Amino acid sequence: MMSERRYPAPEPNAETRVFWDAAAKGVLKIKNCRACFRAHYYPRAICPHCGSDTTEWVTSEGAGEIYSVSVMRRGEGAPFAVAYVTLDEGPAVLTNIVDCDPDSLAIGQRVRIAFKPSEEGAPPVPTFTPSGD
Amino acid sequence: MSLRNRAYIAGAFEHPTRLAPDKSTPQLHAECAAGALADAGLSLEDVDGYFCATDAPGFGPISMIDYLGLKVRHTDSTEMGGCTYIQHVAHAAEAIALGKCKVALITLAGRPRSENVMRFRPGAPESAFEQFVGLTNHTSYGMCAVRHMHEHGTTSEQLAWIKVAASHHAQHNEHAMLPKVVTVEEVLESPMIADPLHRLDCCVTTDGGGALVVVAPEIARSLKRPLVALRGAGEATKGPSGGLGLDLTTSAAARSGPAAFAEAGVTPADIKYASIYDSFTITVLIQLEDLGFCAKGEGGKFVADGNLISGTGKLPFNTDGGGLCSNHPMFRGGITKVIEAVRQLRGEAHPAVQVPDCDLAVATGIGGSLGARHGAATVILERQ
Numbered sequence: 001m002m003s004e005r006r007y008p009a010p011e012p013n014a015e016t017r018v019f020w021d022a023a024a025k026g027v028l029k030i031k032n033c034r035a036c037f038r039a040h041y042y043p044r045a046i047c048p049h050c051g052s053d054t055t056e057w058v059t060s061e062g063a064g065e066i067y068s069v070s071v072m073r074r075g076e077g078a079p080f081a082v083a084y085v086t087l088d089e090g091p092a093v094l095t096n097i098v099d100c101d102p103d104s105l106a107i108g109q110r111v112r113i114a115f116k117p118s119e120e121g122a123p124p125v126p127t128f129t130p131s132g133d
Numbered sequence: 134m135s136l137r138n139r140a141y142i143a144g145a146f147e148h149p150t151r152l153a154p155d156k157s158t159p160q161l162h163a164e165c166a167a168g169a170l171a172d173a174g175l176s177l178e179d180v181d182g183y184f185c186a187t188d189a190p191g192f193g194p195i196s197m198i199d200y201l202g203l204k205v206r207h208t209d210s211t212e213m214g215g216c217t218y219i220q221h222v223a224h225a226a227e228a229i230a231l232g233k234c235k236v237a238l239i240t241l242a243g244r245p246r247s248e249n250v251m252r253f254r255p256g257a258p259e260s261a262f263e264q265f266v267g268l269t270n271h272t273s274y275g276m277c278a279v280r281h282m283h284e285h286g287t288t289s290e291q292l293a294w295i296k297v298a299a300s301h302h303a304q305h306n307e308h309a310m311l312p313k314v315v316t317v318e319e320v321l322e323s324p325m326i327a328d329p330l331h332r333l334d335c336c337v338t339t340d341g342g343g344a345l346v347v348v349a350p351e352i353a354r355s356l357k358r359p360l361v362a363l364r365g366a367g368e369a370t371k372g373p374s375g376g377l378g379l380d381l382t383t384s385a386a387a388r389s390g391p392a393a394f395a396e397a398g399v400t401p402a403d404i405k406y407a408s409i410y411d412s413f414t415i416t417v418l419i420q421l422e423d424l425g426f427c428a429k430g431e432g433g434k435f436v437a438d439g440n441l442i443s444g445t446g447k448l449p450f451n452t453d454g455g456g457l458c459s460n461h462p463m464f465r466g467g468i469t470k471v472i473e474a475v476r477q478l479r480g481e482a483h484p485a486v487q488v489p490d491c492d493l494a495v496a497t498g499i500g501g502s503l504g505a506r507h508g509a510a511t512v513i514l515e516r517q
Contacts, residue, residue, distance in 0.1 A: 010261040020261075040375030042262035048375035068283070068381055068504075070275030071328045072267065082272035082327075084379060091376030094263050094505065107283045118265065125265040 005077035005096070009122030015045050018057050020123035028060040028113045028126055030091060041091035062113030063088050063131065071102040085111055085128050096127045105130070135365075135396055140226035140237075141353035142361045142514065144173025144346030145475040147453075147468075149308045151460060153340040154247045158190050159200050161242035161342045166201060169344035174356045175236060180346075182207040182234030184221040188243045188342075188463045197240070207234040213368070213508035214500025215461075216410060217241075218345065218468035220510035223366030225347035235349040242342025243463025250463070263505070270412065271327035271335065273504030277381040278329050278415040284382055284430065289329050291433035292414040293320035296333050296457050298441035299411065303454025305483040310337045311458040334414040336456035336466065343468040345475075359479040364399070364493075365513040367392025372506030382430075383423060385509035386497055390424035393495070397513035401425045404513075405491045406477040407448055408470035410498030411455040417441075420497055421448075424511070443486040452477065452486035470496040471512070478516040492516045 012020040022029040031043040035052035047055050069083035081097040083105070097105055098114060112131040115124035146168030148161060156164075162185075170176055183205045189197045194208040207228050213220055218241050225237035243250055281287045297317055303309040315333060323332040353360055369388035373379055394400060401424060409417045418432035426448060427435040435448075443449035453459050453473040456466040474494040476482040482491075494514045501507035 005267065007265040010265065012261065016261060038375075038377060040377070042259055042376075044258070044375075049377065067379055068276040068280040070272040070279055070330075072269065072272050073325045073327060074271075075269075077267065080267060082266055082268055082276065084276065084373075084381070086379070087376075092373060092379040093376065094266055094268065094373070096266055107279070126262075 005080055007116055007118040007125045009119040010125060012123065016043060019043050023115055023123045023126060026115055028062040029057050030060045030087070030089060031055045032058045039089045039091050041087070041093050060087055060089055064111060066097070066105060066107055066109045066111060067092055068107060069097060069105045081105055093126065097129065098127045099129045136223065136226045136230060137364050137396065138350065138362050139230040140347050140363050141350060142222065142345055142363070142471070142475050143348045143353050143356050143358055144169035144175065145472045146172050147343045147460065147472045148242065148341045148462070150341050151308065151310045151339040152246055153244055158242055158244055159197070161244070162189060162197060162240045163201055165242055165342045165344035166238055166240050169238070169346045173346045173348070173358060175346060177202060179236045180238045181205050182225060182228055182237035184209045184225055184237060184239040186210060186212045186217040186241070188241055188465060205234065213510065215412065215465040216467040216498030216500035216508060216510040217465070219471055219496055219498045219512055220368050222345060222347055222363060222471055222512050223368065223510070226363045226366065229347065229349050235352055237347040239345040239347065239468070240342065241463060241465055241468045244340040245338055245463055246340045268505065270502055271330060273502040274413040274415050275327035275330050276504045277419065280381040281415065281419065282329065285433065287418070287433040289321055290317055291437050292334055292418065293317040294437045294439065295411070295414040295417045295441065296320050298439060298446065299451050299455045299457040301442045302452045302486050303458035305485040306454045306459050309454040309459040310339055330413055330415070336412050336461045337458070338464065339460050339462050341460055341462035343462065343472055345468065345471055360517040361475050361478045362515045362517055363512060364515040365393040365395070365397025366511065367396070368508065368510045370506070370508045381504055382419065384419050384499055384503060385507055386420045386499065386511060387423035389509040389511040390497060393511035393513050399493060399513060403493055404495050406452070406474065406488045406494040407450045408474045408494065408496040409450050410466050410470055411451055411457045412466060412499065414457070416499055416503060417450070420499065424495065424497060443488060449486070449488050452482050467498045467500065467510070470498055474514050478514055
């Protein structure tokens, strides 16, 4: 098993506060565009696909599969897995795969959201863990 | 309007140091500037354009121009990570073509081995969503390699050949940080840093720097150095940009490379020597594919069995030993890529690695983080 890493506190701003408030409740929010009907992550006020400002917050199911993964072997907290997870809604999320044997991870593996606490009083961070399905 | 023959690289200098505890960073910039100007046969007072990036200490060009004692009428502090200085060559040519300057000085220097240096700017829009991940370049480029292996069957042995080729060249470079020839087995047996990249898949970290002098055609012809012309240039950026259609096996060089070749009116088959930014072995493999030296997915076969070794392989690359073995000053390998290409085109590379009749070369690079967001810059250079 990988050791427990310490995560720095994310700094919400006016554009992203909804995401972090939801994260504190264990909910993964992404953005959908009402003009081009495409989702994106990380969330922005203006859609990066079409430039429309009619983006809206939607709740992700928090499920997806590993697009690629690399295990860091050196330094503080190592070993830990860095990965892109492609959400079932479409967007890829840069994240960590936690609570697993990092050597067991592979492209295509199913994972689900598993928020990890950061610092006292700060929102948790969106990591993922193998879902076994 | 094309940049072809609008500017020439008249001066090139790579600082010989790889560890500089007793010098300041501005001092290294100044020593590099003096070296490149002396190489060109010019002096500080000839310089009327100055180019630097965020490795330059202080308030960008304003601090450095004052420190160096320059009097310029054009400045450019374009920043695109390690490949910036390749891009600066093209931007200098643009400025020269428009009559904004005639003698452009480009400097890079830094001391990451001797002092704590800031590599990243705070407050990026993605920071809150990515900083916690602990993404370093090792895992960023590692994910690209894992995906390339998954899609194309690329192997660690094939990646190791890139390091082996660089080491064959580095043995002839008296300034190389790692001058020892290594084998594929030695690369694979070196410690794993971030899967699948071993320590010997990673470039060196060095203090040092370099400088280039890009001049107008009439200045180039008045000097005593061989004529090295800019024939074509391209630049591009790439990132997840919302996360749809993520593709870690193709870089921004898939746009900067073809743009440069199109402007130059040549193809990869015409290239005699290639400087390919080698922050990691995988960086080289993906760029070779993206520039069109081989098809996407064929990079592993292309680099295997010494194909990048000067004298034996079909495409001699990084004949100074590159970032993998010689020098990666301030985590930025763009300027040394241009410098070795200039040496090759002048016939001034080490005789053991000099490409015969080298009249056309490419220098290409990646800046930023290949697996996250990055830039690419490519120049085609020609000896006339």
